Amino acid sequence: MNSTEKPLSRCFAELAPPAYAPYCRHLHLGLPEDVSGIAVRASRLAEHRDVLLSALRRHHGGGSDQALLSQWCGRYLNLLLPPALVAARVLRRPLRMALADCTLLLRDGLPQALCLPCEALGDETDAPAERYRSLCVDHLLPFIDMMAASVSLSPRVLWSTVGNSLEYALSTGFASEEARADADYLFGQRSFFDTGLANPLYRVVHYHAFPPAPLSSPLRLRRLCCLRDRLPGERVLCSSCPKLLQLDEGALVEQLLLRKTAFGG
Structure with a gap:
């Protein structure tokens, strides 16, 4: 590729096995040319808090900021977690997804697609620490801290939603000996990867x-x-x-x- 050419964006569904492609349609490597909606830096989502809450308030007809923000984040996680799991569990490759490097496409205040850097897909590895670290440490940790602080919500509520989704997927749709090993690593360790922090996913489901x-x-x-x-x-x-x-x-x-x-x- 010529150094002046812009890297091509790819929908992550193109890289996933056909059975898993429907779960990956809302993740892109690179920013699509035909952007539909408003592009927002994921690391600055809290600055748009009122827009996000208004979208859920219109949908539900009211509710506290904490309850609305929790449901908005649930929608965001439904967009983020399935393709991240397909990469880690099916392709056995990590996605480099530092929050500061991600762009979220919003439509009417709701998450529509997440865009990672073009070269976000890493090399194949057997180590769960490598396959899940960027998702958990580089993306979810700052995202949850930022969004929870924006409405004075306990981060534990959002980590519970993360853990519920991950544990359910690893024990059902991805069920296998390897998936159980991944679950043991994610939910059975008291330490959070190499951060020195307590693991917010520790025994999050029982x-x-x-x-x-x-x-x-x-x-x-x-x-x-x-x-x-x-x-x-x-x-x-x-x-x-x-x-x-x-x-x-x-x-x-x-x-x-x-x-x-x-x-x-």
């Missing part, structure tokens, strides 16, 4: 062997609630919400009926 009736056993529970129940009209707790253990039998039965109505089972 399985409750003797849950109250009528809940099934073992009951998979995340560490903290994502605060969705604080939004107007949101009555159904997610199936891994720790608040389920605080309900009496009648309230639990009501929850199961509400979930059956909302999700068909």
Whole structure:
């Protein structure tokens, strides 16, 4: 390539096996020419806090800043984590994704696509520390600290959402001996990679062997609630919400009926 030529952007779905391509459509290596929406430096998202919260407030009809921000970050993580897992687990390659080097495309205040540097995909490696470090340390750590501080939300709430998503994916869609080894590394270490910090993902999900009736056993529970129940009209707790253990039998039965109505089972 001529030194004056601009590197070509590629959708990460082009690099993923066909079965995983649909999970990678919203991640790009390089900034697409036909940018749709507003391009924002990911490291400066907190400066756009009011726009982000307004988008969720319109969708939900109200709610506290903390609950709205938690749900907005959930959407962001749904865009970020699947392709990062495909790279780490399926391709066995890390994605270099320092927050300062990433650009987020917003449409009406909601995350639409994330753009990494063109050469973000690293070399194949068996070491989980290398495959997950940039995602966790270079991207999620500053992102969560920044966004949580913007609305005085505990970072532990957002780390709980991260851990819930990662643990579920590694134990279901990516289930294998290698995936279990990755999960053991991510959730079983007290130290957070090589940072000297306590691991915010340590045992972030647990399985409750003797849950109250009528809940099934073992009951998979995340560490903290994502605060969705604080939004107007949101009555159904997610199936891994720790608040389920605080309900009496009648309230639990009501929850199961509400979930059956909302999700068909």
